[in-house]
Amino acid sequence: MFRIVDNARFWDRMARKYAAHKIADVAGYERTLERTRHYLKGNEAAFEFGCGTGTTALRLAPSVAHITATDISGEMVAIAREKAKAEGQGNATFEVARPETAPWPDGAFGVAFGFNVLHLVTDRAAVLAGVHRLLRPGGLFISKTPCLKEMNPLIRIAVPMMQLIGKAPHVAFLSAEDLEREIAAAGFEIVERARHGSRGKDVRPFLVARK
Numbered sequence: 001m002f003r004i005v006d007n008a009r010f011w012d013r014m015a016r017k018y019a020a021h022k023i024a025d026v027a028g029y030e031r032t033l034e035r036t037r038h039y040l041k042g043n044e045a046a047f048e049f050g051c052g053t054g055t056t057a058l059r060l061a062p063s064v065a066h067i068t069a070t071d072i073s074g075e076m077v078a079i080a081r082e083k084a085k086a087e088g089q090g091n092a093t094f095e096v097a098r099p100e101t102a103p104w105p106d107g108a109f110g111v112a113f114g115f116n117v118l119h120l121v122t123d124r125a126a127v128l129a130g131v132h133r134l135l136r137p138g139g140l141f142i143s144k145t146p147c148l149k150e151m152n153p154l155i156r157i158a159v160p161m162m163q164l165i166g167k168a169p170h171v172a173f174l175s176a177e178d179l180e181r182e183i184a185a186a187g188f189e190i191v192e193r194a195r196h197g198s199r200g201k202d203v204r205p206f207l208v209a210r211k
């Protein structure tokens with residue numbers, strides 16, 4: 001099993017490449033932003049984990065009072081900070097942090113985001129408990145997560161081989177059902193479920209869950 005530090009190192013190594021990577025399904029991505037904005041109140045504080053190079057946080061920043069976007073990778077956070085500075089975006093702050101050990105008080109945020117990250121964490125129950133703690137009662141957790149159990153079974157052979165040579169991080173093989181069950185078990189009620197992909201089979205359910 002991968003420890004947090006190994007994951008962080010993997011994503012540090014990947015960061016510059018990830019920053020240069022173009023969004024594969026732009027229409028699907030825009031749909032996710034549009035549905036997410038639908039739930040945002042301009043006066044609320046937002047939290048994001050697994051923010052990567054900050055692209056989504058910077059797109060959503062104008063729709064919230066402030067966004068605290070976090071990642072385990074210092075390299076990802078450094079790139080996100082560079083982008084925020086270049087864009088002159090003042091209400092997005094980027095920090096190295098994880099929901100399960102985050103230093104902010106209980107109920108500090110009105111909304112939390114986790115995009116393309118829940119399948120990568122080693123202890124989902126702890127992460128979901130951390131997100132739950134950080135949200136105010138009635139706050140929303142909005143996520144989109146690749147459910148690899150819904151993909152070609154060959155990926156189950158390919159990923160462990162890539163992990164052996166350091167070319168893949170920790171990855172969980174979840175179904176959409178597993179994911180919803182785990183989010184509900186953390187104390188959330190699912191209020192929206194959708195698939196936003198515009199190309200082929202979309203294996204990344206978009207979920208909105210209320211505390």
Ligand SMILES: C[S@@+](CC[C@H](N)C(=O)[O-])C[C@H]1O[C@@H](n2cnc3c(N)ncnc32)[C@H](O)[C@@H]1O
Nearest residue numbers: 011050051052071072073076115116117120121
């Ligand atoms: C596939 S990228 C997604 C980045 C961004 N959310 C997006 O949608 O483009 C996954 C990100 O999650 C971060 N990550 C991996 N494991 C994590 C964990 N346990 N807690 C928080 N972030 C994590 C990685 O460092 C990486 O930046």
